[in-house]
Amino acid sequence: MGRRVLVTGGAGFIGSHLAEELIRCGHEVAVLDNLSGGSAAQVPAGVRLYELDITEPIDEAFEDFRPDDVVHLAAQVSVAVSMQEPVMDARINVLGSINVITAAQRHDVRRVVYASSAACYGALEEGMLREDMRCVPASYYGASKYAVEHYLHSARQASGLEWAALRFANVYGPRQDPHGEAGVVAIFARLLLDGGQPEIFGGGELKRDYVFVTDVARAVALVLDAELEGCADPVFNCSTAVGTTTNEIYAHLKEACSSDIEPTSAPWRPGDVQNLILDNSRLKAVVDWVPRVTLEDGISRTATYFSSLD
Numbered sequence: 372m373g374r375r376v377l378v379t380g381g382a383g384f385i386g387s388h389l390a391e392e393l394i395r396c397g398h399e400v401a402v403l404d405n406l407s408g409g410s411a412a413q414v415p416a417g418v419r420l421y422e423l424d425i426t427e428p429i430d431e432a433f434e435d436f437r438p439d440d441v442v443h444l445a446a447q448v449s450v451a452v453s454m455q456e457p458v459m460d461a462r463i464n465v466l467g468s469i470n471v472i473t474a475a476q477r478h479d480v481r482r483v484v485y486a487s488s489a490a491c492y493g494a495l496e497e498g499m500l501r502e503d504m505r506c507v508p509a510s511y512y513g514a515s516k517y518a519v520e521h522y523l524h525s526a527r528q529a530s531g532l533e534w535a536a537l538r539f540a541n542v543y544g545p546r547q548d549p550h551g552e553a554g555v556v557a558i559f560a561r562l563l564l565d566g567g568q569p570e571i572f573g574g575g576e577l578k579r580d581y582v583f584v585t586d587v588a589r590a591v592a593l594v595l596d597a598e599l600e601g602c603a604d605p606v607f608n609c610s611t612a613v614g615t616t617t618n619e620i621y622a623h624l625k626e627a628c629s630s631d632i633e634p635t636s637a638p639w640r641p642g643d644v645q646n647l648i649l650d651n652s653r654l655k656a657v658v659d660w661v662p663r664v665t666l667e668d669g670i671s672r673t674a675t676y677f678s679s680l681d
């Protein structure tokens with residue numbers, strides 16, 4: 372049965388795809404976003420947009436929309452910004468998230484699904500990362516994302532609020548910001564289509580786990596409905612469990628953008644970590660989900676999207 376779902380950050384890259392997926396699933400959707408990163412044009416037609424900041428009072432959205440569930444995606448999303456301005460990062464990602472969680476408690480929300488990140492893990496573990504491994508975030512962004520998982524544990528103990536966190540791997544696809552510092556597929560696609568020369572950090576042999584945005588949106592929608600009773604630690608990697616190097620991404624993009632431009636190389640940036648490949652068996656055990664979009668197809672769809680904007 373359809374429910375009322377409030378999506379914070381729903382005007383952004385992942386949030387706008389999620390809003391579309393939730394509507395497809397029969398839910399009624401509203402978006403809470405301050406439009407600092409996203410845009411009203413990305414909010415699907417007919418979806419209410421509450422233009423509010425999660426660090427300020429947000430009760431009016433809860434009073435007006437009366438959500439059954441909340442998906443909390445609104446965040447400061449840049450690792451580099453978190454390293455330069457950790458207080459600002461924590462104000463949005465930690466205090467803003469506590470504001471969302473406590474509003475959900477005050478307004479009798481059933482479940483909060485939270486967008487966590489592979490950045491929680493840090494650089495200590497090699498091989499496939501599993502949810503039960505120790506997290507030692509290598510960036511303030513990772514630390515802020517991880518902190519909120521703990522607040523959600525506490526909120527469940529305090530008031531019975533149901534919750535789940537999805538630790539997204541590297542999400543890519545149409546509508547990703549090509550001017551940010553993360554999101555290598557969007558950044559390279561935009562540059563190659565404009566005839567620019569992308570920079571590859573640290574030799575390009577670093578492996579990341581690239582998951583297409585519509586697969587992520589489907590996973591979030593399924594977790595919203597999943598039976599989580601008895602799940603003591605409802606934290607789920609959302610990933611393909613396949614590692615791909617930056618150089619491989621670049622090669623696929625060159626083909627998708629019909630480009631012969633060679634990249635330049637640059638040193639590591641602070642907060643960057645080594646290989647990040649996330650085991651996804653815990654997610655697959657609770658919901659009927661597998662990533663459907665292959666890397667070739669996803670990169671081609673992303674390149675087609677960016678070239679259609681020209």
Ligand SMILES: NC(=O)c1ccc[n+]([C@@H]2O[C@H](COP(=O)([O-])OP(=O)(O)OC[C@H]3O[C@@H](n4cnc5c(N)ncnc54)[C@H](O)[C@@H]3O)[C@@H](O)[C@H]2O)c1
Binds near residue numbers: 406
């Ligand atoms: N893109 C990825 O690869 C990735 C990976 C791991 C986790 N995540 C998480 O997924 C979520 C969505 O990320 P995205 O890639 O779609 O980024 P995005 O920047 O496109 O979306 C974030 C949205 O949050 C909004 N926002 C930011 N600060 C806000 C505030 N103070 N109040 C209200 N709204 C605010 C922005 O306007 C934007 O629409 C974030 O929580 C991010 O940390 C993303």
